Amino acid sequence: MTRMETAMEPDATLAPGLPIVSGRKVGKLFGDFRALTEVSIDVAEGEVVCIIGPSGSGKTTFLRCLNQLERIDEGALWLDGELLGWRLEADRLHPLPEAEIARQRRKTGMVFQRFNLFPHMTALQNITEGPVQVLREPRGQAEDRGRRLLARVGLAEKASSYPKDLSGGQQQRVAIARALAMNPKVMLFDEPTSALDPELVGEVLSVMKDLARAGMTMVVVTHELGFAREVADRVVFMDQGRVVETGPARDLMDAPQEERTRNFIRSVAGRE
């Protein structure tokens, strides 16, 4: 993990170090509704970036664009040096075929708010499905790796349990293991604890902390300000589809520059 000083960098939204994710003035429209406006977010390799903001601020939409579950309409999104969704050829854009988009998606692991585990498969099968079907890894090897991943999220003994027999927190931890099984370069978390009972939030956050400590590049959309403050390298505050403010986690949380950021942090803190 190399960190350069930012003195030379005039744009505060750009990350120090080499960005693995680069959003450049990303715009997204749903019909007439403008969900994102000129969103520029960079994430360096090994960095943990938390995106916070009120609901409807576009943070989840941005994450879904990164995983190409949504297409962007303006700007550009880069991941690991590749333009997402398009092939650039002499100033002309060619839409990527589905197989290429699938290949680009493999660089990211996505964890959903509602887990989205496959209900007809056991925890282990959920994890090995991608490696076996997509990466064509031998089943035995995938299962060994799957069991290690389950152990890593603290669920070694749940390998043959079905999602319906797991608690929300356990399901989300399996979902994290499933995403890790594809060896992604970046992990994307879409409000991973929002659908959990309060007493189950901690176990998921602690798995995420371990991941961060192990140097995984992470983009986390979250309402857990405590987690953001403790784990994130940088925090991005979004509102109404725009990046309002971005900065090192503690600076932004403890001394926000913008009025809107201050109000948001105060209102969430008041609730907690």
Next chain:
Amino acid sequence: MAGAGSAIAPARREAVPEIDISAMTIVRPRRWGRIAAVAIMLALIAWLAKAFAEGQIAWEVTGEYLFWPSILMGVVNTIWMSIACMIIGIVIGVLVAVMRGSPNPVLRSVAIGYQWFFRGTPVILQLLIWFNLALVFPRLGIPGLFEARTVDVITPAMATLLGLGLNQGAYTSEVMRAGLLSVDRGQYEAAQAIGMGYWASLKRIILPQAMRVVIPPLGNEFIGLVKMTSLASIIGFADVLRTSQDIYYVNARVIELLMVAAAWYLVVVTILSLGQARLERRFGRGFASGVRDR
């Protein structure tokens, strides 16, 4: 109000007797309505049985023809034709259901047009069109590769296969579409997120979950199809109804042979219903405890 309530509550609270319902004898209420209904039904069945026993039916003739070789051949034809048409129907049904959900407007239009035509005309008419295809196209084939007279290619069996299979596909596609719609959107997204292509996610993630929802209506379709094969008797396909008719044209034992056919339809449909129940348990258990498709 308080007056009426307080009259019982505080005074009697202590006086509740110590009982345990699990240790006591239970007097079941007599279900007179149910008993009467059963009695009436039994009487009706007895009366019907008596009527048919005394009526102008020679049951021994029915018994004699039940396992007649040509009848058995007809049963076999009915069964394989039903299975073949159902397979065609399911394959087309899945394809058309997927096409209807496709972002490609050409595929979507083709699917809608197909459903429109095959659901919009009676199946008996479709059978007659296929069977009489030679009137439109005397010869079929791909120039230079193969060619044949249409009457040689479109046998009664071929016309039935095309007619019932394509008709079944149009209906099955809607059943399949309901199944695909029943699977949560998040499942598609999760499959995409682990880098699966559309067809892989359909096969591995979506269809196994859709099956659970789709089996009861598919069973319905299959049972309907078994009986629909009897329509093919009008274009000369030797199903069990046709073979029964061929016999009664000769010996004039009309009702006796229709009873033979009825008995066989009931046997086939009963077996199918049992099979459906097993399949439902399998996929139902699948949802609760996992299906492996290999």
